[in-house]
Amino acid sequence: MKQDSTVFLRKCKGLPFVEVRTALNSAVCYHAHSHDEFSFGVIDNGTARYQNLKTTNRIYKLDTVTINPGDIHSCNPDSESWSYRMLFVDAGWIGAAQEETFDMYSADYNGFLRAHKTDHGLYSCFEVLYNALMQGTNPLASESFLLQYIVRNFDREENAGDVCRKMSSSVVGRVRERLFDQLETNHSLHDLALDAGLSRYHLIRKFKSVYGLSPHALQIDERIKRAKELLKQGTTIAEASTQLGFADQAHFQRNFKKRLAITPKQYQSFFI
Template sequence: MRHYNQRDWFELNKDPNTSIETIRAHFTGHAYDPHWHDSYLIGITEQGVQQFNCRAKQQTCVPGTSFLLDPEEIHDGNAPSQDGFTYRVLFIKPDFFQQRLKHLFAEVPDCFELNVSKTLSQNSFLTASISSAFAAIHYQEPKIIQEACLDQMMNQLTTQMTWRKRSQQISKSTHIALLAQEILHANLSVNVGLIEIAETLQVDRFYLTRAFKGVFGLAPHAYLIQLRLVKARALLSQGENPADVANKLCFSDQSHLGRWFKRCYKFTPADYKRRTFIL
């Protein structure tokens, strides 16, 4: 089922077996504002030219090229040509990734993170494996086909990714930013202020903002909006009503939540609930 908005459209599904979300969409002009997801984004450009800013540079993705983003990696979206672009993308949670890797490799190291090496790849085998995995999940192929396609894609993906050991030594500003991040995670449903957080951490709020932006690429208030949007998606996919979600997550009302949803995802909370709520 497609949702149409003039020349733009999207197909959104959530697989009941794996909980992987898939989107096939076509956008013209400005697609969406800078935002991030709590999932790995694994996708391909099907038609046209897709441009987005990520990792401090403009990325250009054309047919035959795949795009790979880590969780919480900030990106936007834009179609530089009048014909727009069409893409297919899978949203895969980190815990699903880790579990799947344990089946593919004899040992998965402890205290390591799996990170995308390059945002764009022209590896034809990777692109083909993403296309197959997307089709199997998005169009609800039998489980055995889904599993085979996902395994094939994971095998290809790991050639584009690296194990990175988590740093044990961090600077003062990074430490402050991480503490602030913990406070934001703990206050999704509380109308917390920047001055309050700075006082809790015993730092100046301007220092806090600089430190936080240096680590996470967003100011604390913008990061908190992204956290709340991610939580909103989870609540909506569990069947909660947009108005209740907006109230629970400190949006002023349902329209406020809807405006942020459309800026970052291009679809409305109601659209998202309808396509992802699994009984």
């Protein structure tokens, strides 16, 4: 494991579908972004303003934060620094665990209904899970603790309804598909609005209402997520920047750091 002054990244031994991010006395701020994975974790010190889609919370020490795949969110400290630990778990694995545990067959996965929890018992459960994952000596124990944590967060009562985040079949959903299918293309707002049969203003308004970001910002966010996978595979920063349609490496690196608080080079160093 490599590190900078405040942030640690680690892929878990024996559980390759789990990544751990730890921030110690960090002052970094995050631009609104999303993840393909489920992400959840705890606040160890300090306070922060946490925004998930249209909901904003003030979060404190011992609080738990939960984020569904695709949720546009940001979480930034109130003061000079804060400390937290987050897990990123493959959505497919979560879905399979839910199906196995709760006999759910109607969705790919069920999402968290609440983005913020103050259950300090949940903090203690996370502590046990985190320590097992960081030790990495017993994958059986680590996966067992992870399943127990999942059961505690996704019980039958909380997920009685189908809260699966499926792609919208609406007009803005089709625009989103076009942006993601042509990720390297820098579309004009005029062309997207014309394709959707909406004015430019109404396209932006409807799109932000559904996804929390403008079309351009959501495409940038998806590019950064794809960039993470390319960097893990050993793709150079220059190649990733070109493949994903960034104007230049500086534009790529600036947007990457806004969302992950580290540079592409620093991120790649954790995995290569």
